[in-house]
Amino acid sequence: MRAIPLVPLLLGWLALPAHADDAQDRLNRLAQAEHQQSYTGTFVYERNGSFSTHRIWQRVADGKVREHLLQLDGSPQEVLRVNGVTQCVSGTLEAGVSSVPDSPARAFDAARLSSWYDIKAAGTSRVAGRNANVVTLTPKDQHRYGIELHLDSETGLPLKSLLLSEKGQLLERFQFTDFSASQPPTEQMLTPSADCNAVQTVTTKMDNARQKVGWRSDWLPPGFDLSSSASRKDPDTKNQVTSLMYDDGLARFSVFVEPVNGAAVTDIRTQLGPTVAVSRKVTTQKGEAMVTVVGEIPIGTAERIALSMRDDAAAATSTN
Template sequence: MRAIPLLSLLLGGWLVLPAHADDAQDQLKRLTQAEQQQSYTGTFVYERNGSFSTHRIWQRVADGKVREHLLQLDGTPQEVLRVNGVTQCASGTLEEGASSVPDSAARAFDAARLSSWYDIKSAGTSRVAGRLANVVTLTPRDQHRYGIELHLDSETGLPLKSLLLSDKGQLLERFQFTDLNTSQSLTDQMLSPGADCKPLEVVKSKPDAPKQKVEWRSNWLPPGFDLSSAAARKDPDSKDLVTSLMYDDGLARFSVFVEPVSGAAVTDIRTQLGPTVAVSRRVSTARGDAMVTVVGEIPIGTAERIALSMRDDAAATSKN
């Protein structure tokens, strides 16, 4: 389960405490192990852009598999079932954003790598859902990523609370358990989704299908962000080649989508919902115009600079 970060009014006070970077990095390593090895059930709240939702989660680790069942308790029931980070089924609006690709949010923190881009510190203790927690802060070393405050269960290392903060200390997103049980035996029934949870279709490419070459690249990236995946496919309707690129710094991530506009009237977009931004810019190349869209949990100014930095290598080659 992904830890989703948040602001505390006491943050300024915690930061004056002695910092123990080694302890903080050890806590991040323990978090990674806990998410992959610890069975539990609990209820948590999720806040973004002033909107709250409540969720129930069951996670069972057995026979080498991490099985996770997530159910939204507010409004129309929505649920997701994942096995080893791969979504098996989803319902409601969660179905639209579900993917049969392994969820990299079930991440393995590389503390050494992250320390190059974040100032990682232990910041005292707190109490969340009736449990003692160790507080770890990750403060960005530049303006291209958000800050994170983690409250990690002292007993198991699981994230009890996670806050995502802007450069001004403004709360962007909150994840927080209201109860957590790590001793309850989880039954098959608890891990079984309802009838409305629709299985995801796994789209498999034909073995003899030629792979499309990715011809777009970024001419500028924030320090620390590397390309983690790249793909190009033909749109079944327009037959245009659509490129998708994903980048991450070991914690934050964003995606870039590029699609030819073929003279169509399109409008630039600049929007933000909580920590998630979406920026679309029309870019001209020797082969024609394309719409570049950057989506991710990064500051909006950074997303705009990335969008404008995209280059079509094939167009440059053909021009020469």
């Protein structure tokens, strides 16, 4: 499941040049704040022309980061996460949850990200009545999106972010309308409702990920590495489904591989806001399989990744 992100992504209009070191320092501060700062707030999330409002509570205590998210309009939706791993969900979010745990992104490394993004400080702004510093991350290639972050001057946390396509189109907006870091949330605020259903997860050992799942990619965008992998049985088809998750330290995508077993399947190419889904059928010595790439990357990049997936036992051949 892709829960509403705390840090969605972006690129915008303020343009007061500053040293790259200043921007990297602010990103490094953001990385620390996400794991050290308690807060409460209300934010608006915009995607594909639709808006939703959410309440969020985060408390950092005893080495744990607990995050409780509640949608305030539309159908009730709720998420509880501990250290980035989903514990329970409710509403329509349940349909998107798998038994594979959320993949924590690698430690936020501004210096490493500078290999793939042009990182700049771009002036100041004011969001939810608070002063913010603006940082832009402009991709150096066509395989990822641009980001504009408005980071709270006091805490370093993101008060607003914009995610833009390679053509400069707004794909996603995240913006606090109310934010407070003065008091940590109470236990009651962090307690989910009875409608929040527990998520059962399975894990695999990263050191043996390739041997366990049996699939690999012959091509990845520069900077993207395998962050986790798992294999599970689909309760409906009874097929063994392989999942692989990749990230560049900021952007991420997942690859799912499932045997076709003679079933009629159709290639898919679709995009909703920043999220793309591309499915392609491939043929291996073990039979036909459907490869699906899902993530916040350009659709052309997702298609190339899907066609590059190979069965470790034998090279897969596209059935285009």
